[in-house]
Amino acid sequence: MSIVTTDTFSWYQVTRLVKQGTGRVTLGIGDGANDVGMIQEADIGVGISGVEGMQAVMASDFSVSQFRFLERLLVVHGHWCYKRIAQMVCYFFYKNIAFGLTLFYFEAFTGFSGQSVYDDLYMILFNVVLTSMPVISLGVFEQDVSSDVCLEFPTLYQQGPRNLFFDWYRILGWMGNGLYSSIVIFVLNVIIFYDQAFRAEGQTTDMAILGTIMFTCIICAVNFQISLIMSHYTWIQHFLIWLSVLTWFLFLFVYGMLSPTYSKNVFQILTEALAPAPVYWTATLLVTIACTLPYLAHISLQRCFQPMDHHIIQEIKYLKKDEKDKVMWKREKTKAREKTKFGFTARVDAYIRSLRGRLHKKTHSLKSKDGNPS
Amino acid sequence: MSSNTPSSSAGGVGSADSAAPRRNSKRPKYSKFTQQELPACKPILTPRWVISAFMLVSIVFIPIGVVSLFASRDVVEIVDRYETACVPDNFRNDKVSFIQNETTNKICTRNLTVPKRMKQPIYVYYQLDNFYQNHRRYVKSRSDSQLKDNSSWDDVSSCKPEDNANGMPIVPCGLIAWSLFNDTYNFSLNNQQLAVNKRGISWKSDRDSKFGSDVFPRNFQNGLLIGGKRLDPNVSLSEQEDLIVWMRTAALPTFRKLYGKIERDLQPNEVIQVTLENNYNTYSFNGKKRLVLSTTSWLGGKNDFLGIAYLTVGGLCFFLALSFTIVYLVKPRRLGDPSYLSWNRNPGGH
Numbered sequence: 001m002s003i004v005t006t007d008t009f010s011w012y013q014v015t016r017l018v019k020q021g022t023g024r025v026t027l028g029i030g031d032g033a034n035d036v037g038m039i040q041e042a043d044i045g046v047g048i049s050g051v052e053g054m055q056a057v058m059a060s061d062f063s064v065s066q067f068r069f070l071e072r073l074l075v076v077h078g079h080w081c082y083k084r085i086a087q088m089v090c091y092f093f094y095k096n097i098a099f100g101l102t103l104f105y106f107e108a109f110t111g112f113s114g115q116s117v118y119d120d121l122y123m124i125l126f127n128v129v130l131t132s133m134p135v136i137s138l139g140v141f142e143q144d145v146s147s148d149v150c151l152e153f154p155t156l157y158q159q160g161p162r163n164l165f166f167d168w169y170r171i172l173g174w175m176g177n178g179l180y181s182s183i184v185i186f187v188l189n190v191i192i193f194y195d196q197a198f199r200a201e202g203q204t205t206d207m208a209i210l211g212t213i214m215f216t217c218i219i220c221a222v223n224f225q226i227s228l229i230m231s232h233y234t235w236i237q238h239f240l241i242w243l244s245v246l247t248w249f250l251f252l253f254v255y256g257m258l259s260p261t262y263s264k265n266v267f268q269i270l271t272e273a274l275a276p277a278p279v280y281w282t283a284t285l286l287v288t289i290a291c292t293l294p295y296l297a298h299i300s301l302q303r304c305f306q307p308m309d310h311h312i313i314q315e316i317k318y319l320k321k322d323e324k325d326k327v328m329w330k331r332e333k334t335k336a337r338e339k340t341k342f343g344f345t346a347r348v349d350a351y352i353r354s355l356r357g358r359l360h361k362k363t364h365s366l367k368s369k370d371g372n373p374s
Numbered sequence: 375m376s377s378n379t380p381s382s383s384a385g386g387v388g389s390a391d392s393a394a395p396r397r398n399s400k401r402p403k404y405s406k407f408t409q410q411e412l413p414a415c416k417p418i419l420t421p422r423w424v425i426s427a428f429m430l431v432s433i434v435f436i437p438i439g440v441v442s443l444f445a446s447r448d449v450v451e452i453v454d455r456y457e458t459a460c461v462p463d464n465f466r467n468d469k470v471s472f473i474q475n476e477t478t479n480k481i482c483t484r485n486l487t488v489p490k491r492m493k494q495p496i497y498v499y500y501q502l503d504n505f506y507q508n509h510r511r512y513v514k515s516r517s518d519s520q521l522k523d524n525s526s527w528d529d530v531s532s533c534k535p536e537d538n539a540n541g542m543p544i545v546p547c548g549l550i551a552w553s554l555f556n557d558t559y560n561f562s563l564n565n566q567q568l569a570v571n572k573r574g575i576s577w578k579s580d581r582d583s584k585f586g587s588d589v590f591p592r593n594f595q596n597g598l599l600i601g602g603k604r605l606d607p608n609v610s611l612s613e614q615e616d617l618i619v620w621m622r623t624a625a626l627p628t629f630r631k632l633y634g635k636i637e638r639d640l641q642p643n644e645v646i647q648v649t650l651e652n653n654y655n656t657y658s659f660n661g662k663k664r665l666v667l668s669t670t671s672w673l674g675g676k677n678d679f680l681g682i683a684y685l686t687v688g689g690l691c692f693f694l695a696l697s698f699t700i701v702y703l704v705k706p707r708r709l710g711d712p713s714y715l716s717w718n719r720n721p722g723g724h
Contacts, residue, residue, distance in 0.1 A: 111509050113506075114510045115510035192677065195628050195629055197674040202495070202575075204630050207507075207513070207623050233414055267583065293690070304702070307707070307714050315709045316712070319709060
């Protein structure tokens with residue numbers, strides 16, 4: 001939409017009208033002191049630092065140094081940011097549900113007395129150290145396609161306004177995944193370590209041991225899950241995922257080395273009880289794979305039957321088809337852009353597009369009916 | 375895997391313009407990190423990867439499942455539930471008064487038949503059902519500092535209500551110690567006593583570091599209510615292995631605790647006579663008592679579930695690998711096919 005106005009209206013009134021009238025998210029960009037009102041009124045204010053001073057920059061949410069950088073801000077960084085935040089938030093819900101619900105399930109076995117199966121320090125460290133670093137690296141570094149592809153295919157930006165990655169289907173899907181993971185972690189561990197000995201020397205499981213085993217399964221499952229979500233692996237992501245898992249074992253080891261006055265039930269739990277027990281490692285492997293299997297099946301099916309635009313473009317880049325078939329690449333790039341028009345010509349253009357769409361559907365259905373092109 | 379080569383820098387301007395240094399003096403220094411152009415591997419989920427992943431999981435899991443199942447099948451276990459059978463008929467309607475009466479005869483004889491050859495060491499456990507050792511109030515009711523060190527013998531603050539008896543602190547205090555299991559078992563085979571080794575049944579770290587060798591029971595089970603076993607005040611806590619085993623609170627309401635080890639082989643069809651003292655009161659809360667004799671394998675006791683779960687997940691992955699192979703053969707989607715792009719599928723507008 002384009003608006004032309006005279007000096008009688010101030011820009012911030014126009015912005016407010018647009019916001020209220022269309023209900024859309026608005027972006028205002030300006031470089032001078034007279035643009036400050038508009039920048040603050042718009043949902044996203046972009047200030048340009050330059051010849052007219054820094055007032056616009058100080059009032060804005062984002063600032064750039066030249067007007068042409070707006071394209072990159074929107075199409076590259078806006079697109080990446082939207083996806084990163086959506087994935088981060090969904091993952092946060094997932095991992096906390098997977099962890100927290102196991103506590104509630106355990107309550108059913110303690111007469112609902114409020115006894116926690118995990119040591120306090122495990123729960124403190126869960127969100128602070130043990131699972132936070134990979135998801136922060138996801139939020140900072142994740143790229144579904146590289147920046148030049150984003151600039152070549154501005155249509156990919158439309159995934160944001162159409163809210164394809166943070167709709168209810170995704171949110172509830174991730175919460176469901178967390179629920180499923182928590183059930184798998186709890187039920188499998190309780191049945192595997194039920195009442196019999198868990199070691200060749202005949203010792204049976206106690207609460208500290210069951211808690212540590214369940215927590216190990218949670219840490220491994222949750223970190224393995226995030227490695228399946230990421231599509232852009234720098235050395236930082238690799239390092240942080242491995243570091244999170246290793247930190248857990250290192251923490252258990254060090255905590256267990258402290259005097260029993262501090263470590264209480266965790267005293268030497270890894271060195272004496274768990275690490276030499278083969279069932280500990282086999283149970284962890286089983287639970288980790290069982291938790292992430294449905295997600296892997298789901299994304300494989302989705303990629304096969306309903307691939308999204310960025311999936312196709314990723315595959316084209318992976319197979320280097322953009323270099324092999326330059327004609328196709330150029331054609332797709334042109335189709336992904338549209339010249340903006342305004343006023344009467346925009347309406348005519350939209351009508352032509354809808355006619356073309358109806359014609360395309362008709363030829364498609366005719367083709368499928370009698371099998372030969374009409 | 376393709377790695378991302380650095381593309382043109384952020385400003386859209388090409389190389390630095392050295393002819394006008396003042397114009398570029400404010401430009402931030404380029405670094406791969408700040409421009410988000412770090413080399414990266416971008417794996418994508420091609421059909422080959424999907425099928426290989428599922429096949430790998432099934433190839434790894436199915437043998438592990440088979441091995442675990444065999445290990446569990448090798449374990450021989452004898453379980454005998456005795457809490458109802460060991461109450462004489464005339465007391466069957468009022469078991470609580472039977473157990474609380476100090477004069478009734480609590481000795482009971484049971485016969486166990488060995489089903490298969492059991493190789494030593496054979497572990498003897500007592501199993502309790504419906505006993506919530508994991509209840510919060512119960513778990514808190516102990517004093518670790520008192521157990522560890524004689525100098526803190528009067529630190530009983532966390533042990534209420536079993537902290538003091540007749541005005542003096544109890545060592546060891548708390549509900550956990552107070553409710554120590556006190557049934558005893560004596561085994562004989564062909565009228566010969568079967569020795570039960572009651573040493574080394576607790577965790578070594580407990581014996582060495584959590585229960586002091588200078589701490590002795592004092593004023594124990596001296597109150598109005600006797601909860602369980604009495605402790606010999608001349609034996610230090612680090613050697614009271616029954617207490618140490620009991621004090622490690624169980625995770626679930628059904629649990630087994632190690633009573634001792636029989637260090638000789640048992641042949642099939644041998645009949646073991648068990649002379650047990652049915653002292654412990656589980657009748658007030660409908661708890662069950664069982665005596666368990668079990669061998670162990672490298673995986674532990676008898677539990678088929680691990681093997682079955684591994685086989686199930688491995689089998690499921692194999693089935694998924696097969697289904698994906700069929701799907702990719704029947705309805706293949708050419709990778710990188712631009713006709714799947716949304717503007718080609720739906721050219722009438724987005």
